[in-house]
Amino acid sequence: MAKQSSTGLIAVQKRWPLILILLCFTAIVFFIRASFYSCNSQNYIENGKINSEMHSFQSSRTGKGSAGSENPLSFMKSKLVLLVSHELSLSGGPLLLMELAFLLRAVGTKVVWITNQKPTELDEVVYSLEQKMMDRGVQELSAKGREAVDIALKADLVILNTAVAGKWLDAVLKENVPHVVPKILWWIHEMRGHYFKLEYVKHLPHVAGAMIDSHVTAEYWKSRTHDRLAIKMPDTYVVHLGNSKDLMEVAEDSMARRILREHIRESLGVRKDDLLFAIINSVSRGKGQDLFLRSFYESLQLIREKKLQMPPIHAVIVGSDMNAQTKFETELRNFVAEKKIQDRVHFVNKTLNVAPYLASIDVLVQNSQARGECFGRITIEAMAFQLPVLGTAAGGTMEIVVNGTTGRLHPAGKEGIKTLANNIVELTTDVETRLAMGKKGYERVNEMFLEHHMSHRISLVLKDVLKKAKSKA
Secondary structure, eight states: OOBOOOOOHHHHHTTHHHHHHHHHHHHHHHHSSOTTOOOOOOOOOOGGGOOTTEEEOOOOOSOTTOTTSOOTTGGGTTOEEEEEESOOSSSHHHHHHHHHHHHHHTTTOEEEEEESSOOSSOOHHHHHHHHHHHHTTOEEEOSSSHHHHHHHHHOSEEEEESGGGGHHIIIIIGGGHHHHGGGEEEEEOOOSGGGOOHHHHTTGGGSSEEEESOHHHHHHHHHHIIIIIOOOOOSEEEOOOOBOHHHHHHHTOHHHHHHHHHHHHHHHTOOTTSEEEEEESOOSGGGTHHHHHHHHHHHHHHHHHTTOOOOOEEEEEEEEOTTTOOHHHHHHHHHHHHTTOTTTEEEEEOOSOOHHHHHHOSEEEEOOOTTOBSSOHHHHHHHHTTOOEEEESSBTHHHHOOBTTTEEEEOSSGGGHHHHHHHHHHHHHOHHHHHHHHHHHHHHHHHHOBHHHHHHHHHHHHHHHHHHHHHHO
16 A cells, blocks of 8 residues: 555644644635646647637736736626536536635625535535635525526526536526526536537527637537537637635745645655655546556656666655545555555545645646646646646646746656656756746746736626627617
């Protein structure tokens, strides 16, 4: 079995009060986030090659929406917005919609939330998230019933979150669908083939617009809906995400980072000078933890063969599920045991509180396979902590990572194993390059991927969609 986290009690107890304060703070900061938000995408499209029906509201260096200016969403004050989510869970889509709800509430928007599918039994996660929304002034309604229909008809704007949420339209609105569709903004994150069903998206061509997190995802939806469903995408807005102010405060607090780094490293049983390469994602084949471990093992072999003198390197898998022990995770642990690298590989249970791990590691590995990530928010979060990123040359990662400047890209699939192994060795041996990439990544985040950037980009979408809705009223 791979090595589990264990705490050095004597060393930790001396700093326990301060550590508890920081861990509680970061737990609150990161509870509402999309750290495991992901979906697959296929072909990368350059910024200048966007179809005329797609509106690019992605990262901008123009300075618009700067942190010190008026909130770009202030025009939403007193408007009524209905948010419809297919579920309420710790997965990326619902958490991202909740984040938007809180941004709107901050400017005085009346926000109503509907969850289309809720568990029949009491669920602690659902209850906790509902309480958070209540505390922030978000009203929750039942997915069915006359009240839901009335709110949809009265709302200035309706935002459907994920393709699956489309099932709510016919099931609840029924004959009122034509009255609501013209003021719908459809926020889409999925890319897997089974989401391309007419029962989900048959009303998609008629909504005011679709908002998607990367160019590659938007282009994939355009081609798949045309080729597979013979329907046309509505006006599509590409909006890159941004890091929250709370995350940036932690990332830029050197004392907090240092204490979190020391605590996590003690809990993992690694020394302060050891180098940690981490993949932070839910453990699944699509996230590529298996291929990452194979690359990591090859990097250990290369270091041994070349007799390179350097600090020990470790692989950290954040996103494990100690209770479920899935077949895939069992494969990972068996591989670690077979290669006898238990002292170099650490499995950490899944958590939304990723700040301590970002503070404790040296390099983030974003190894999502197939069509890659839709966007991959953990990538920009890692860059905020001045970490270089080793990512697959697929999906939204290619719109974030500048190859050779803020990190290195490698092919998805088995053909990427050797390249990733070489990149691990390079960043292990070349300290100057590793630190320079981390610094450049931090600069890129501050230029393009902050909360006020995202708010500005979303504000442009909402203004356009509201204008269309008003014209069709």
